[in-house]
Amino acid sequence: MKENKKTVLITGASTGIGRAIAIRLAKEGYKVFAGIRKKVDKEEIEGLDKNIQGVYLDVTNSGSIEKAFWYVIKNTDKIDVLINNAGIVEASPVECLDIKRLKEQFEVNTFGALAVAQKFLPLLAGSRIINMSSDASTGLFPYISAYCASKRALDILFNSFYLENKDNIKVISIKPASIKTPIWNKSAKRARDYFDGINEAVRQKYEKDLLILEKNALDNNTKGLEVYTVVDTVVKAIKAKNPKASYNVGFDATLAQWVSKLPIELSNRLIKGRLKI
Numbered sequence: 138m139k140e141n142k143k144t145v146l147i148t149g150a151s152t153g154i155g156r157a158i159a160i161r162l163a164k165e166g167y168k169v170f171a172g173i174r175k176k177v178d179k180e181e182i183e184g185l186d187k188n189i190q191g192v193y194l195d196v197t198n199s200g201s202i203e204k205a206f207w208y209v210i211k212n213t214d215k216i217d218v219l220i221n222n223a224g225i226v227e228a229s230p231v232e233c234l235d236i237k238r239l240k241e242q243f244e245v246n247t248f249g250a251l252a253v254a255q256k257f258l259p260l261l262a263g264s265r266i267i268n269m270s271s272d273a274s275t276g277l278f279p280y281i282s283a284y285c286a287s288k289r290a291l292d293i294l295f296n297s298f299y300l301e302n303k304d305n306i307k308v309i310s311i312k313p314a315s316i317k318t319p320i321w322n323k324s325a326k327r328a329r330d331y332f333d334g335i336n337e338a339v340r341q342k343y344e345k346d347l348l349i350l351e352k353n354a355l356d357n358n359t360k361g362l363e364v365y366t367v368v369d370t371v372v373k374a375i376k377a378k379n380p381k382a383s384y385n386v387g388f389d390a391t392l393a394q395w396v397s398k399l400p401i402e403l404s405n406r407l408i409k410g411r412l413k414i
């Protein structure tokens with residue numbers, strides 16, 4: 138039976154930020170469709186709150202998006218908030234960045250978000266789309282340039298969507314600094330597996346930088362901000378009568394935005410100095 142509650146669809150809700158947002162909104166009385174990819178994650182998240190309904194949704198798979206749409210439409214006539222949260226981080230020096238991995242980065246973080254929004258448009262008139270962007274969208278971080286580019290592209294595409302759309306859909310970009318979530322271990326592992334298999338000469342050239350990169354990624358497990366900082370910002374963006382187009386979460390996100398406004402030569406010098414590369 139269709140319910141009369143405010144409804145949210147969130148992609149990538151199995152872990153980290155997505156999971157935390159799903160739980161918080163469910164506790165506040167929203168009906169939450171939580172995008173997951175595994176049966177075990179569906180059972181786990183549905184067990185947390187009766188307002189959460191797991192929905193199989195792989196954002197890179199058009200068949201999966203189609204099925205998710207028909208599943209959701211059976212349960213509601215309207216999505217009040219779509220949260221494009223699913224994301225991965227590909228790390229590599231550009232010199233040996235595998236094009237397949239670069240495409241995968243964009244498939245999840247950028248094209249997937251757009252594909253989901255396009256499919257669910259019939260349920261979104263007058264609603265809000267919240268994109269989990271990143272400080273990487275304004276930052277120019279070496280070794281994760283694929284990630285930065287995917288988030289920048291996400292923000293550019295959706296800003297145009299906001300300007301163009303005739304359905305009064307607001308678009309909000311959330312730009313967190315580093316947050317303590319499983320994404321950092323996953324990314325470090327993916328990068329490590331990849332570098333172990335690349336050309337020895339290239340690997341040796343970048344070995345020192347890659348170790349710093351891996352350490353920085355793993356340090357985020359302790360030094361990163363708590364997940365609730367992002368959740369609070371999302372809740373604020375949902376409840377604000379006139380939400381901002383973009384919210385930074387954490388000082389580093391504001392710093393990245395500030396640095397992005399400097400002449401490129403100066404910002405490059407600052408980044409090189411800070412990373413000691």
Ligand SMILES: NC(=O)c1ccc[n+]([C@@H]2O[C@H](COP(=O)([O-])OP(=O)(O)OC[C@H]3O[C@@H](n4cnc5c(N)ncnc54)[C@H](OP(=O)(O)O)[C@@H]3O)[C@@H](O)[C@H]2O)c1
Nearest residue numbers: 149150151152153154174195196223224271315316318320
């Ligand atoms: N953590 C940070 O420091 C940080 C900072 C700025 C922005 N962000 C952004 O926040 C978002 C959430 O990240 P997180 O830190 O919470 O990481 P996380 O715990 O690794 O969560 C990522 C989520 O995305 C899902 N996902 C990955 N590929 C997918 C696909 N093809 N289709 C559907 N779902 C997929 C994962 O599902 P599975 O479990 O099924 O793989 C998981 O639920 C990402 O967009 C990330 O870029 C994170």
